[in-house]
Amino acid sequence: MTEVSRVRGVLSPVVTPFDRDLRPDGQRLARHCRWLLDNNVGLAIFGTNSEANSLSVAEKMALLDTLVEAGVPTGRMMPGTGCCSLSDSVELTRHAVDLGCAGVLMLPPFYYKGVADEGLYRNFAEVIEQVGDERLRIYLYHIPPVAQVPISLALIERLLKAYPGTIAGVKDSSGDWGNTNAMLEQFQPQGFDVFAGSETFLLATLRGGGGGCISATANVNPGPIAHLASTWEQPDADAQQAALDAVRSIFQGYVMIPALKAAIGHYTNDAQWNRVRPPLVELDERQRADLISTLDGAGFSMPGLRG
């Protein structure tokens, strides 16, 4: 098996900027990626909060190419490559592996509901067999509130047994600590890295031996979140966690993706960042003003971020 550096710590589902024709803007994306890396946050591009499922496979592959050309290191990337269509998942995953991405974050196919674990197993197995590359590292993406298709503990167990090494971990966005804890106890000892779906569970996940978190709000608050990940054994860890929770709770008062973009747009003085693709809708003027005044009031800033 080829040696690949293990992904740990904090990653962000990097928000995707759009131009006035709603086309993805690779240069602005590269700039945001660099700022996240400067803050010690890895790049889970094409996540839920990246509006990845509002992009075509061709658009995602072109964006990846643009990031590589811009010098963003693929060794720090974990692109989302799980699509409804098996053929799409294979094509996008192969492209990510060919470019040297550290791993891929893989949604289950999410159109058909109530499908059997056997069918989900076959989906992941087919992707692995068809990509056929020992460098492939798959992080399963469990996000039942959105995908509405869960990845069960039994499915993980079966996949881990069949493809050890390739099945590398999970992002648990269930919001259910009991489930994250079960994954930590059952699979983390096998080298299967459990990432919490947000920094809300970062400290608890690290204390449970997990890999870290992959969080929407790491787009806007990367430094402090990454700091907790690297100092979680220090006495101030609980206080750090509380401070992270306070910032996150502000963003959770709005629809998350447009709120993240509104904050980035405001602090970089670049209104283009407000744009989202349908079916999402940007924050309206009043919501934006309200969000910014709440953030300012909380002493929030995005140091080093430039438009």
Place this chain on the structure above:
Amino acid sequence: MTEVSRVRGVLSPVVTPFDRDLRPDGQRLARHCRWLLDNNVGLAIFGTNSEANSLSVAEKMALLDTLVEAGVPTGRMMPGTGCCSLSDSVELTRHAVDLGCAGVLMLPPFYYKGVADEGLYRNFAEVIEQVGDERLRIYLYHIPPVAQVPISLALIERLLKAYPGTIAGVKDSSGDWGNTNAMLEQFQPQGFDVFAGSETFLLATLRGGGGGCISATANVNPGPIAHLASTWEQPDADAQQAALDAVRSIFQGYVMIPALKAAIGHYTNDAQWNRVRPPLVELDERQRADLISTLDGAGFSMPGLRG
């Protein structure tokens, strides 16, 4: 506005055959389409029961091309072209319109849940504007049990007002007759054709002035369903409806897509039809034997269908 013949009657979300490498098999698909047309059933290819969301956009465009080359008339087609990604929806819809399809059946973008009607409106409006072709006829696809993103009456009203002529109708797969009836009362008088999501509501829909139905089981029982659609004012209509319901109830005892394929595979003596793409799973031997013996016992047949 260009004159386009209005779609009425019965259509089938045509099941998609796969070869041993799980690639779509255009020749078998064309053969099944011809049999459906011989039975007076139109072609809602790329529907839910076509496993359309398990196919890439490129695979769907290639299948459409294959059908056209095989002489299957696009004037009898209503392909599903609504994808999660706006760019995918535009590309596939444009291809369908360019080939002369009678209409397209359009899912809302279905990854993000709880989205505002404003965002769904923008999605459909963007597709219409970007395709920019007056031949485009959109049938909205309301299937909340699967997509988990509903198309509300308020959204239909707004779309109809903004794009009369282009917004041509709906397939209501809510399974909620109250909703279908509200659509019939509110929008059918404006020339917006309401199609029931299965033949269960065919007679009621036609009596309410609707367009017909688009039904999974029209893949296997097309003749009798189409017969009711053309003779629904005859005295035996209720008896016909009851007979259709009896056949449908047999298939509803199994997972629908593999059950449809198992029946086609059995009656054409062509086991390749059993194949489904993950995340679906084919019926096992016992289920298949059970289905066939129940169908045989009910006197079911698929006259004229050949492998």
